[in-house]
Amino acid sequence: xxxxxxxxxxxxxxxxxxxxxxxxxxxxxxxxxxxxxxxxxxxxxxxxxxxxxxxxxxxxxxxxxxxxxxxxxxxxxxxxxxxxxxxxxxxxxxxxxxxxxxxxxxxxxxxxxxxxxxxxxxxxxxxxxxxxxxxxxxxxxxxxxxxxxxxxxxxxxxxxxxxxxxxxxxxxxxxxxxxxxxxxxxxxxxxxxxxxxxxxxxxxxxxxxxxxxxxxxxxxxxxxxxxxxxxxxxxxxxxxxxxxxxxxxxxxxxxxxxxxxxxxxxxx
Numbered sequence: 001x002x003x004x005x006x007x008x009x010x011x012x013x014x015x016x017x018x019x020x021x022x023x024x025x026x027x028x029x030x031x032x033x034x035x036x037x038x039x040x041x042x043x044x045x046x047x048x049x050x051x052x053x054x055x056x057x058x059x060x061x062x063x064x065x066x067x068x069x070x071x072x073x074x075x076x077x078x079x080x081x082x083x084x085x086x087x088x089x090x091x092x093x094x095x096x097x098x099x100x101x102x103x104x105x106x107x108x109x110x111x112x113x114x115x116x117x118x119x120x121x122x123x124x125x126x127x128x129x130x131x132x133x134x135x136x137x138x139x140x141x142x143x144x145x146x147x148x149x150x151x152x153x154x155x156x157x158x159x160x161x162x163x164x165x166x167x168x169x170x171x172x173x174x175x176x177x178x179x180x181x182x183x184x185x186x187x188x189x190x191x192x193x194x195x196x197x198x199x200x201x202x203x204x205x206x207x208x209x210x211x212x213x214x215x216x217x218x219x220x221x222x223x224x225x226x227x228x229x230x231x232x233x234x235x236x237x238x239x240x241x242x243x244x245x246x247x248x249x250x251x252x253x254x255x256x257x258x259x260x261x262x263x264x265x266x267x268x
Contacts, residue, residue, distance in 0.1 A: 002089070002142040003032045003060040007052055008068040008130065009040040016128070020068075020135040023121065027139040034059070039183065043071040045097050046162050047180050047257050050188075052101040054237040056088075065101065066138040067092040074126035077160070079114035079133050081141065081150050089147060091138045093129070096162035108156040115151035167191045174199040174263040176240070178209075178255050185248025187255045191240035196232075196263075204266035205232055207242055210254050215266060216242065232263065 004024060010016035017038045024031050036055055040048040048069035059065070070077075070093045078094035084105025090098040094113075102108045114120075114133060119140050121132040137150055165177040167190050174196065180188040196218075207214045207230065216230040222245045225231045230249065235241040242249045242261065249255060 001030060001032070001144070003034055003063045004066055004138050004142050005034045005036050005055075005059045005063045006038075006066045006138075007036050007040065007048065007055075008038045009042050009044065009048065010038045010068070010130070011042070012038055016130065020066075020130050023131055023135040024139040024142075027136055028143045031139055031142050034063075040069055041181070041257060043069065044257055045069050045071070045095050046164070049097050049100045049162055050179055052090075052097065053104050054239075056101050056104055059088075062087045064089045064091060064138045064141045065098075066134055067097050067101075068130040068134055069093075069097050070095065070129060073129050078154070079129060079137075080154075080159070081112050081114060081137065081147055082108055082156075082159075083110045083112075083147055085109045089141050091134050091141065093134075094160050096160045099159055099161055100164070108159075110147070111154045111156045111159060112147060113151045113154050116149060119145070119150060165190050167195055169195075169199050172199075172201075172264060174201065176261045176263065178257055178259045178261055179239070181250045181255065181257060184243075185250040185252075186235065186241050186243040187249045187253070187261075188235055188237075188239045188241045189261055191263075192238060193234045193240065196234075196240050199263070201263060201265045206264050206266050207232070207253065208262040208264070209259060212253070214253060222246075 080094045082090040082102040084102045085107040086105040088105045124132040167176045176189040203218045205216045219231045
């Protein structure tokens with residue numbers, strides 16, 4: 001029996017995530033469902049893709065990864081299951097959400113469009129494919145259903161891929177993009193530690209965003225700076241993040257996913 005790792009932007013106030021879990025349990029009572037998060041920002045496919053990829057190494061081997069961030073639900077986008085080269089399965093919409101994680105699982109070994117309606121609930125809601133298509137398919141896959149029985153094969157090259165922003169260094173400035181904001185207000189950037197090291201900006205930085213400039217300290221931990229100070233650190237997934245000690249960088253710097261952020265050496 002494969003574990004099911006469940007990710008979504010459904011939030012925790014409504015019944016959406018719980019209903020999907022109930023569907024899984026009705027179909028396969030012995031299924032193990034791990035609620036990784038339902039706190040992905042609404043409609044944030046790129047953020048969801050990074051959460052899925054970042055958490056992948058910590059999930060059970062061979063798990064079914066059920067991911068639903070689906071602003072195109074009911075439209076022409078395909079419903080998919082991807083098989084990674086490492087043996088994991090990824091169930092969700094064809095909007096780029098699954099691809100980064102599947103590629104991190106030793107590449108995409110195979111892709112299938114979910115066309116076998118015998119595996120779905122009926123009737124199918126036009127607005128809740130998480131309940132009626134993705135959750136039941138994930139349940140059957142966890143219970144040992146061969147992935148080939150989910151539908152027709154598709155060329156992995158035809159999958160929707162996200163335009164993932166790349167950080168760059170120009171004239172001593174590291175140009176980045178805010179990717180994720182967690183519940184503490186820490187803002188993860190599209191920058192890895194090696195890129196920050198290569199930029200050689202020093203320990204005192206200026207963080208430029210929204211037309212404002214903020215002084216920040218590079219630190220290994222929050223306790224490396226004073227309370228309310230802005231810091232730049234490497235988060236638990238190896239990404240460079242902007243944070244405020246005992247505060248919210250998202251609020252202080254007015255940052256949201258997709259915002260441009262520049263880092264440069266602080267002027268003397």
